[in-house]
Amino acid sequence: MTGSRSAAVDPARPVSPGGTREASVFAGRRHDADPRVDADWTRRRVLATNLRALVGRAYPRIRGMAREPSWVLFEILLPFLTTSAFVLVYRALAAPEAYVGFVVLGGALSAFWLNVVWMMASQLYWEKSQGNLELYFAAPMNLMSVLLGMAIGGLVMSSTRAIAVLVVASLVYGVAFDVQQWLLLGVVFLLTMTALYGLGMMLASLFLLWSREAWNLANLMIEPIWFVSGLNFPVGRLGMLGALAIATIPFAVGLDAMRQLVFADQASLLGTPAPEVEALILVAMTAVFVALARWMMRTIERMARGRGSLSIRWQ
């Protein structure tokens, strides 16, 4: 019999005034084991626990979509209207129709960037304010699984908005896609997402260091990033600034690669690396961001423990 089962009838357990033996809060666990021995988990158990943490963190984001219907209006309809405004600017300027397609694709992908900024980068800072962060650190799991769960939940949330904007805007504005390399397009999309959410995981760690600056800096990462990433125009038109964005911002390089693949042979997209090269840049970004996120999480956790700032709120 395991220690946990025997604990329920342990004669040494205190007896309550009513005569019944008090139930262990560790029911299902060995109450008498040394915690260090107890924590000597098998690799399988570690994996299963981290997987549970990942699913548990992704769950509220995915399930929450059904519980708060207002997001349909604010996350799908209104962003579609915003995208429409940019389309109409090009129409008012009598721009080539290809630019309408650029805007629609940029509008769809912007959902992922917003999600990374608001629901990845700011999230641990937010959890700190809400009092959940210390629970995360105290739980027997790797914090990276929490970050990954956040990323997967956020990805699902943003995908609905991105797909809705893409489909509706394409139909309304008659965008003609010309995809010649579907496989590469799929690979580039996945790499863009891994690089973007890798960046989000890294920023989430970094934002733990900050207080209210984190919130304001997240706010600052919207229009400026959209501008240098060429949200509504080919990023190559920005010259050196665009090249710098392609080298450092996954949103910029992913958007440009997808534009090249979705609107094949568009002369206005010339001047940036080929999609295959940009895919390699995204691979490198993913590796760097995830590795940095892992390193920063450990380092910043150690620093924050030293400074006693993990549970400081509302500053």
Place this chain on the structure above:
Amino acid sequence: MSAFRRAGDDAGTTPFAPSAVAEAGAGDTLRAFRTAALLGWRVESNWTDPALFFIYTVARPIASLLLFVVMIQIVGGGANEEIRTFVILGSALWASLVAGIAGPAWSVLEDRERYRMLKYLYVSPASFLVLLVGRGLARLAAGAIGTVIALVFAIVVLGLRVDLGRVDVPLLLATLALGIPPIIAIGVLLGAVCLQTRQESWSYPDAFAGSMFLVTGVVFPLAVLPDPVEVVGILNPITWWVAGVRHAVLPDGPTSIGGAGSVWTAVTGSAVPDAATIVLALFVTGALTTLAATAVFRASERRARDLGLLDRTTGS
């Protein structure tokens, strides 16, 4: 005598008695408003040093401005000077608008979800609506700094040409002043929405403001829209606010409301609304929007109290 003092002098009552709130005079309201505005400004600005705050305040409007300028530059080169000026002015004004709209909504979310102070503010003697308006005005002030800096940037760096001698100062001042209440009212309306929703609502003000790009003639004339959507724009005070500022700064510039093919020209027969019409339209649409927003906010407030939403915290 202030209601607070009356309540304090009256044995058996406390300054927090509902009757004191009900009898709060203009002085009490003004004091609550001033305190809320000051608090809002401090929340906005004291998180960092002035240099970083300055960068933060101007980076978004300037980036937003450049987004449009590059779009125009790519498509039309330097040929569209008139359109460029039109878009720059509208885009710079947008910084104030977004800030004003987001202020009350974010105050609700910050005070409820982050600082957990909403319930205490709610039971304070001051009117909750007055507190929100004060917070919204502080944010609008921060946004106005962004607008001014973006305009200076446009003049100095982008070569925006404004003849200061031709600026219609009375119209400019009247439009700016009359525009403040409806902007804050729209923010209060979103605050009413955020009272009912969970913490993801942070992005709602931005999304709402973004959608208004479409119907307010900020970056293109309303005439390019389908007629029913154009009518929605004409009924929107923001449309008149932007048009009024544009008309005051660039009297001979293109209009966002009238012009060939527009509903305005078809109905009124005039190509461009004159200054008096703009001020009157801004006043009327602004007053209606403010009244409607107040009514919606009151209804939302009642529902939030009924359902216990004032101290709810959420996560995702």
